[in-house]
Amino acid sequence: xxxxxxxxxxxxxxxxxxxxxxxxxxxxxxxxxxxxxxxxxxxxxxxxxxxxxxxxxxxxxxxxxxxxxxxxxxxxxxxxxxx
Numbered sequence: 001x002x003x004x005x006x007x008x009x010x011x012x013x014x015x016x017x018x019x020x021x022x023x024x025x026x027x028x029x030x031x032x033x034x035x036x037x038x039x040x041x042x043x044x045x046x047x048x049x050x051x052x053x054x055x056x057x058x059x060x061x062x063x064x065x066x067x068x069x070x071x072x073x074x075x076x077x078x079x080x081x082x083x
Contacts, residue, residue, distance in 0.1 A: 010016055040052040047055050 035053065036049055038052050039046050039048045040056050041047070042055065046052075
């Protein structure tokens, strides 16, 4: 009970709220940096940011999941038949 009141007393201070807000903004910025700095290349040049991530997802979209596993198993089967 006493801990609860001490915690609330700390949260009421203006400096604590400012520090918490600044830390949340900094955390959001740091988590957003990889997205802003991401870049990938295609025939037309460089694609940056969220557009680059979407482009790369589209490139690998057909090579993931169950269909990819079946494709790999078929390729392995044809390879071992050649041996």
